[in-house]
Amino acid sequence: MSDAALDPAARPAAPAVEQTPLGPADQVNWTKVFLGFGGMVIGQFMAVLDVQIVAASLSQIQAGIGASADEISWVQTIYLLAEVVMIPLTAYLSKMWGTQKFYVAAVIAFIVSSIATGLSTSIEMMIVTRALQGLAGGAMIPAVFATAMTVFPIERRITANVIVGLIVTLAPTVGPTLGGHLTESLGWRWLFFVNVIPGLLVLFLVGRYADFDTGDPKYAKGIDWLGLGLMTAFLLSMQYVLEEGASESWFADDLILWLTVLSVICGAAFIWRQIAYRQPIVSLAPFQDRNFTLGSLMNFVAGMSLYGGTFVLPLFLAQIRGYSPAQVGTTMLVSGLTMFAAAPIAGRVIRAMDLRIGMIIGFTLIALGLSHGVYVTRDWGFQEFMALQILRGLGSMIAMIAASQMSISTMPIALMKDASGLVNLIRNVGGAMGLAILTTIISHMTAYHYIDLVSGVTSASMQAQEMMNGLTSMMTAGGSLSPEAAGRKAFGGMLHRQALTMAFGDAFRFLTLGCVVAALLALFAAPSKPAAPPSGGGSR
Incomplete structure (x- = not known):
């Protein structure tokens, strides 16, 4: 046996059981943890589902709010644009406010914006409410994976990650299925109203049982507003180019061309800012x-x-x-x-x-x-x-x-x-x-x-x-003139x-x-x- 093994001062004192952020693993109330985590999982499912739930019903929504063929695509696009901006901010905001408070606020915003979207009477109103819904949904998605990897001990992490993986892969797949049947049975507005009851369940479970960590007020000071602006411009312009580029013949369209240039410039500036700033809005250290x-x-x-x-x-x-x-x-x-x-x-x-x-x-x-x-x-x-x-x-x-x-x-x-x-x-x-x-x-x-x-x-093609x-x-038989x-x-x-x-x-x-x-x-x-x-x- 080595000297380090014999000398307690030579190594840190090991706990008798594995530690989690909630304390020793054998002293944690796992029923409470799974109820809180389960509420977050349901919220994540709702947020990911809403990307694709409208996919099979866009023509019905178009008729319902009087939108043009070009305008109706924004019902899906604006949700993704807002979501992609919020996702990288989630880590910073949850560290500042704490996972529970941040998640509860996101769920409330998601429920309210879902109701507002279902009540929309014009394409302009729906674009605004879907953007708010996308921001709330983007806040709910990554927090679940982070919780699975930090709250659970090692032997439970694979199971938690399987659940998260199931949601991420299953929700986009069943979205068109659920959306199609909801539209035919109850009407397109229920694509959004359907979020209310599960949303209230999430509020209860997360608000009561998901007390996994506490916020750190230091993150409220010195927020990198320049980095936030660069990130927003970079992600919004990039996502718009990816969503609309094909329909606009890519760089043949001036807007697509200039947004691509803006995305490249802001992206490079954002990366530099996150490396140089003392408290980056998005940490690139994992790379x-x-x-x-x-x-x-x-x-x-x-x-x-x-x-x-x-x-x-x-x-x-x-x-x-x-x-x-x-x-x-x-x-x-x-x-x-x-x-x-x-x-x-x-x-x-x-x-x-x-x-x-x-x-x-x-x-x-x-x-x-x-x-x-x-x-x-x-x-x-x-x-x-x-x-x-x-x-x-x-x-x-x-x-x-x-x-x-x-x-x-x-x-x-x-x-x-x-x-x-x-x-x-x-x-x-x-x-x-x-x-x-x-x-x-x-x-x-x-x-x-x-x-x-x-x-x-050709005239030589007998089959043709x-x-x-x-x-x-x-x-001729059909009476064509x-x-x-x-x-x-x-x-x-x-x-x-x-x-x-x-x-x-x-x-x-x-x-x-x-x-x-x-x-x-x-x-x-x-x-x-x-x-x-x-x-x-x-x-x-």
Whole structure:
């Protein structure tokens, strides 16, 4: 035995049991902790759900408030813009006020803004209330992950992280499902009113049981207002470019071009400010950890896969198959059920092996699932997409949880709140960038495939001539005044639909390749495995 082991002065006194921020682990009232944490989890689910709950019902909202086709997209965009600005601020504000007070304030704001959004009578009113809702939602998302990593002892953290991962992956997937059925059954206003009852439950649970820490008044002094302004300009301009760039032909539009320049300048200035200022509004210290940096990159790709898959599939079902919101929701339910069932499996897999292997398995499963979509045809429906959704759902659970664990596997507890905000921000930015790229791919590749298909339709093509003759005959039988012109128009529509279907295959190919790259990048992380419980658990 070494001298250090014999000399008590040579090493810090170890507690008999593992310590948590709430005290010795065996003296903590875990029922109270789980009730408080459970309330925060429900709040996080609501906040993430509201990103996608309107996805299948935008046309109904548009009709209800008299918005134009261009204006209605802001119902979703403004929520994401506000959310992405608030997420990195959460660590600072929760350290200043304390997790409980900060979370309760966010939930109250979320409930009030949800009611106001449901009562909106114009697009202008809805944009303002959805922005407030996004700010409140962005405050509720990262606090849960930080709590899971700081309040629970080591042996409970994987379970807590599985719950968080389930919410992050499940909520965007069931959003279109729930939204579609709510709209058809009760009307679009209930997409927002539905937050009230669970919101009140969250208020009760968090307000009564989530007394996990106390605020530090020192953070109220010397707030980095310049850093806050630079961050806001950087994130808002970047998010707007990603959301609207594809529809505005990217840099061909002056606003998109100048906002890109503004984003780059403010982003660089913001990073410099956070490094130089004594009390940064967002700490970048977690990026000094190699595993956090790589884990963040994995979360970026996971965000692209999660939000991208949830974007492409409903779009295909609506545009190619003509599904109603409820039918889209029912088809998408497979992913949600798979993720729910996969949560315990994902937890066991991650506990049993190196986190790098977990990420490789997760991203490989996602890639295998999405690769089915590369060969999509216009006849695909529920059954054809089932295997894709099952593999993607299972892989997303494993990859998301493993990437989150990798990010904090070597992270000091003191940096957990900062790390949580950054991880969630990076995941959301990944999702936004994925949507922007996918929108561009579908638009450009549809035009490419259409030109290619049209060039193959010549007078020498017997198949094309037979189809044209058949369509002309149908139009003649239907009483068309100009059957040949109507036949050509119908034939052009068929070619466009086929080109659009092929473009969706290209979108699935992009997502597949992204997951393959992520699986390969996982090999560069430092070996890491979730820590086991302390041997013996301490003396009794």
